[in-house]
Amino acid sequence: MVFTLVPKYxxxxxxxxxxxxxxxxxxxxxxxxxxxxxxMLEFNYNSNHLEGNTLTYGQTQLLLMFGKVVEDAQMKxxxxxxxxxxxxxxxxxxxxxxxxxLTESFIRDLxxxxxxxxxxxxxxxxxxxxxxxxxxxxxYKTRPNSVKTVTGEIFLxxxxxxxxxxxADLVQxxxxxxxxxxMSPIELASLFHYRYIRIHPFEDGNGRMSRLLVNFILHRxxxxxxxxxxxxxxxxxxxxxxxxxxxxxxPAVGAxxxxxxxxxxxxxxxxxxxxxxxxxxxxxxxxxxxxxxxFMKQLTIIERNARKSVPQDGDVVTPQDKVDVFNxxxxxxxxxxxxxxEPAKRFYNTVRILYFMSKxxxxxxxxxxxxxxxxxxxxxxxxxxxSEVLNEAQSIMFHISFIGVKGIYKIKDNPIYxxxxxxxxxxxxxxxxxxxxxxxxxxxxxxxxxxxxxxxTVLKTVSNFKE
Numbered sequence: 001m002v003f004t005l006v007p008k009y010x011x012x013x014x015x016x017x018x019x020x021x022x023x024x025x026x027x028x029x030x031x032x033x034x035x036x037x038x039x040m041l042e043f044n045y046n047s048n049h050l051e052g053n054t055l056t057y058g059q060t061q062l063l064l065m066f067g068k069v070v071e072d073a074q075m076k077x078x079x080x081x082x083x084x085x086x087x088x089x090x091x092x093x094x095x096x097x098x099x100x101x102l103t104e105s106f107i108r109d110l111x112x113x114x115x116x117x118x119x120x121x122x123x124x125x126x127x128x129x130x131x132x133x134x135x136x137x138x139x140y141k142t143r144p145n146s147v148k149t150v151t152g153e154i155f156l157x158x159x160x161x162x163x164x165x166x167x168a169d170l171v172q173x174x175x176x177x178x179x180x181x182x183m184s185p186i187e188l189a190s191l192f193h194y195r196y197i198r199i200h201p202f203e204d205g206n207g208r209m210s211r212l213l214v215n216f217i218l219h220r221x222x223x224x225x226x227x228x229x230x231x232x233x234x235x236x237x238x239x240x241x242x243x244x245x246x247x248x249x250x251p252a253v254g255a256x257x258x259x260x261x262x263x264x265x266x267x268x269x270x271x272x273x274x275x276x277x278x279x280x281x282x283x284x285x286x287x288x289x290x291x292x293x294x295f296m297k298q299l300t301i302i303e304r305n306a307r308k309s310v311p312q313d314g315d316v317v318t319p320q321d322k323v324d325v326f327n328x329x330x331x332x333x334x335x336x337x338x339x340x341x342e343p344a345k346r347f348y349n350t351v352r353i354l355y356f357m358s359k360x361x362x363x364x365x366x367x368x369x370x371x372x373x374x375x376x377x378x379x380x381x382x383x384x385x386x387s388e389v390l391n392e393a394q395s396i397m398f399h400i401s402f403i404g405v406k407g408i409y410k411i412k413d414n415p416i417y418x419x420x421x422x423x424x425x426x427x428x429x430x431x432x433x434x435x436x437x438x439x440x441x442x443x444x445x446x447x448x449x450x451x452x453x454x455x456x457t458v459l460k461t462v463s464n465f466k467e
Contacts, residue, residue, distance in 0.1 A: 014186065014270060017277035018223065024284035035283040040085070042227040084208070087114045091212050095219040101175045102216070104167055107201075110212060112138030114205050120444045121204065130328060130377070133203075134444075140164055141203045157200035158251040166199045166255045174217075183259070186273050189217040190266040191259055194243060198254030214269070224276040226269065239268035316426050319390045320380065321438040322357070325429055327377045329441040330396050330422055333450075334374040337420060340451060341400065344458050347411060349404035356397045357389055362421050364397065372396065396422040402458075412464045418454055 027035070087110055094106055115137035133143060140163045146156045158166050174192055177183060183191070193210045200206045215225040228236055242264040247257045259266070283289050334355065345351050357378075359368035370386045372378070382390070402416040423430040428437050432450045436442065442450075 014273060014277065017274060017281065021224070021277055021281055021284070024281065027284050031283050031286060034289060035280060038279065038283070038289050039225060039227070083114055083116050087212055091216045092219060095216045098220065102171055104171050107171070107209070107213070108138045111202055111205060111209055114208055132332060135203045140167065140201050143203065145200055145203060156249060156251050157198065158255060162252065163199060163201050166252065167201050170195055170199065170255065185218055185221040185223050186270050187259060187266055189214040190269045191257065191262060192217060193269070194257055194262045194265055195255050198251060198257065218273070223273065224280045226272040226276045228272060236268060239264040317424055317438060322390060322393055322424060323378050323380060324439065325422055326372065326396055330398070331372070331374040333420070333447055334398055337451060337454065338374065338400070340455065341458065344402060344462065347405055347409055347462050348402040349406055352401040352403065354397060354399040357393050358395050358397045359389055359392045361394050361423055362397055362419070369397070394424050410466045411462055412466055414461050414464060416458055416461050418457070420450065420454070
């Protein structure tokens with residue numbers, strides 16, 4: 001069955017463009033290829049350009065709809081681009097099956113494709129405390145993901161407890177509206193997007209998901225897919241903010257917003273659709289669809305693909321980057337390592353832990369260091385001496401030594417020296433012989449692997465008996 005939706009609001013400009021677009025079908029193969037490549041360029045460039053940027057959503061400060069990660073994480077621009085491509089292909093395939101209704105199963109599978117795997121995330125919550133938690137791929141959120149606005153207010157999304165029911169209602173509502181045949185595709189897509197983002201069903205990737213699902217709806221009804229440009233984010237956010245003011249802050253109300261309440265957002269996405277239709281018509285007529293900044297976008301994508309895993313031309317490390325490496329990663333690692341090695345103390349007379357921020361790579365000299373404590377976050381409000389050390393620091397020096405086997409054991413008197421330091425370079429840091437960009441941290445697998453290796457070293461040493 002193919003549905004033709006009747007618009008509730010005037011759509012004269014879009015209707016006229018759509019009719020012209022339909023009259024030009026089917027496109028020549030070379031024109032379709034040009035159009036597909038153009039869309040993929042826009043999709044990849046804008047999605048990755050916005051990746052990791054924290055922006056205001058309505059009255060809130062949040063990650064813009066297209067990304068994190070994380071930047072969630074671990075220098076994964078290329079992997080995110082590939083995952084976005086795979087997710088988009090899934091959207092196209094699913095949308096072309098007109099008989100199949102939208103399902104929560106498809107939404108969760110799409111999210112799993114987009115994020116690829118579970119990963120650890122560290123963020124400062126509305127309470128001002130930094131929390132580390134697992135982001136789950138393809139699973140509705142298990143923790144609140146409300147945010148603190150720049151004015152200090154808390155903007156609420158649906159709680160984990162109500163998310164499943166609201167998502168079930170959202171999907172059922174969408175399928176019912178398709179059957180009722182009351183809204184145009186862009187109206188349906190706009191309202192779905194707004195309701196979805198007010199639920200915020202996943203722990204990360206909600207913005208990218210909402211954009212993919214908008215394009216699922218448009219493609220299902222034979223419309224070109226759209227791109228929200230990263231340099232147009234102010235207009236995007238303004239439209240959402242105007243809707244938020246009308247709808248109000250209650251999550252359950254936002255998840256049931258009406259078309260009359262989100263007209264500014266319908267207008268905004270309609271303008272995106274008009275642009276997509278105009279571009280598609282030009283391609284169908286064999287006209288050029290290149291834009292002035294396409295060359296720059298193409299070079300940007302090539303640069304992302306060509307970049308080595310350790311960036312050669314990134315930003316120079318800042319003191320805050322060093323503080324973040326300690327606060328968000330290393331102190332938690334150090335605490336876990338110290339606790340895990342506690343049983344080994346029984347074999348040795350002396351256990352020494354050295355934990356410093358140091359001006360040298362892996363040592364301390366003169367007054368070029370200060371002591372670190374894994375139980376305390378490092379604040380930028382520090383003494384002049386410590387601030388000077390931080391500015392010039394080349395390492396977080398972390399050593400544990402086990403010295404002098406106790407006489408009651410028939411173990412060879414071999415000391416154990418464990419080094420788990422961080423080395424700061426200009427555009428990346430090194431931990432356990434692996435490089436990471438600043439503002440990205442080792443994965444749980446990376447940390448587990450390091451800890452396992454250290455434990456094996458300890459076990460090997462204390463099992464070396466005297467003859």
